[in-house]
Amino acid sequence: MLDSCSPLPTNALLRTAYNAVSARIFAGVKAGNAFDDLRPAHGNAMEQLELEDGLRLTEMAARAGITVQSMGELVDDLEAKGYLERRPDPKDRRAKRIHLTKRGRKNARIAKQATADVEDHLAELLGQQRYQQLRHCLQQIIASDARDDEPDAAG
Amino acid sequence: MLDSCSPLPTNALLRTAYNAVSARIFAGVKAGNAFDDLRPAHGNAMEQLELEDGLRLTEMAARAGITVQSMGELVDDLEAKGYLERRPDPKDRRAKRIHLTKRGRKNARIAKQATADVEDHLAELLGQQRYQQLRHCLQQIIASDARDDEPDAAG
DNA sequence: CCAGATTATCAGGTAGCCTGAGGAAGTTAC
DNA sequence: GTAACTTCCTCAGGCTACCTGATAATCTGG
Numbered sequence: 001m002l003d004s005c006s007p008l009p010t011n012a013l014l015r016t017a018y019n020a021v022s023a024r025i026f027a028g029v030k031a032g033n034a035f036d037d038l039r040p041a042h043g044n045a046m047e048q049l050e051l052e053d054g055l056r057l058t059e060m061a062a063r064a065g066i067t068v069q070s071m072g073e074l075v076d077d078l079e080a081k082g083y084l085e086r087r088p089d090p091k092d093r094r095a096k097r098i099h100l101t102k103r104g105r106k107n108a109r110i111a112k113q114a115t116a117d118v119e120d121h122l123a124e125l126l127g128q129q130r131y132q133q134l135r136h137c138l139q140q141i142i143a144s145d146a147r148d149d150e151p152d153a154a155g
Numbered sequence: 156m157l158d159s160c161s162p163l164p165t166n167a168l169l170r171t172a173y174n175a176v177s178a179r180i181f182a183g184v185k186a187g188n189a190f191d192d193l194r195p196a197h198g199n200a201m202e203q204l205e206l207e208d209g210l211r212l213t214e215m216a217a218r219a220g221i222t223v224q225s226m227g228e229l230v231d232d233l234e235a236k237g238y239l240e241r242r243p244d245p246k247d248r249r250a251k252r253i254h255l256t257k258r259g260r261k262n263a264r265i266a267k268q269a270t271a272d273v274e275d276h277l278a279e280l281l282g283q284q285r286y287q288q289l290r291h292c293l294q295q296i297i298a299s300d301a302r303d304d305e306p307d308a309a310g
Numbered sequence: 311c312c313a314g315a316t317t318a319t320c321a322g323g324t325a326g327c328c329t330g331a332g333g334a335a336g337t338t339a340c
Numbered sequence: 341g342t343a344a345c346t347t348c349c350t351c352a353g354g355c356t357a358c359c360t361g362a363t364a365a366t367c368t369g370g
């Protein structure tokens with residue numbers, strides 16, 4: 001009913017495609033896990049800890065590009081649900097190190113797998129070559145924008 | 156700082172690219188207009204009315220894929236700011252027709268132009284062929300997902 | 311010890327969505 | 341013509357995922 005009236009701007013295509021892909025990943029997590037007390041926003045925190053356990057809140061917030069307070073909320077939530085725990089940093093008594101629990105590690109592994117599965121799905125759907133080209137185009141768009149924002153973001 | 160540690164999932168690329176493109180469109184609108192009392196979410200309502208003036212709230216919500224109540228809030232906001240107005244439908248006294256004001260029409264025109272400019276920018280950045288392929292891939296992803304959701308969505 | 315930065319937390323706010331309830335007006339069946 | 345259902349809109353309240361501001365505890369440097 002919607003898409004037959006006018007060509008959608010690329011903008012809208014990106015948004016819709018993102019929603020579709022995200023939903024698919026999220027469904028994969030739930031299917032492999034039945035943990036339906038987690039929401040997409042939690043994924044960011046979980047992923048980071050899987051890559052590097054024992055991070056500080058500040059560090060996690062910086063990596064995710066959100067405020068310390070926002071990340072604090074996510075971590076509160078995840079802690080209450082048993083996915084991770086705060087432990088005092090022995091070397092800095094201001095800080096707390098955030099660690100995955102066993103339950104959290106299991107979930108993180110499943111999430112990673114679900115993401116990988118969806119990547120495979122996309123590669124099959126589009127074919128390897130188009131899939132890689134899609135990724136390349138997206139990266140180009142992102143890079144072009146970053147260049148506009150901060151012309152001397154030396155990396 | 157983030158993107159140098161591991162290949163981002165396509166998921167994340169889509170999200171970031173969407174944000175980049177949206178921000179660019181939005182910046183274009185503001186540059187041509189200096190109406191900074193509008194936020195991205197309002198764009199959806201405005202675009203629709205530019206294509207077809209005098210729509211009903213219900214219709215607009217359906218097209219945007221959000222609830223009537225949510226669209227109602229956007230319309231409230233836009234009406235308060237003078238971009239559009241509700242007029243009673245003479246043929247159906249339950250309904251109200253939503254019309255762009257002069258100010259609203261001006262804004263909608265600028266928004267449309269900004270969107271078109273960004274499409275041009277993308278086409279230049281990627282080249283016509285890749286640009287078209289990108290759009291095609293995104294549409295394929297979206298279509299694939301829709302098929303999963305509602306296998307017999309007869310149109 | 312004091313100044314200033316850093317780490318985390320508490321309190322409160324906003325945008326953009328949502329569900330639920332309900333009134334007014336149109337439509338259909340009898 | 342009236343009861344029953346549907347459609348269109350609005351009001352009230354709630355949720356997620358963010359935000360800013362303020363504050364307490366701790367570390368670092370002079």
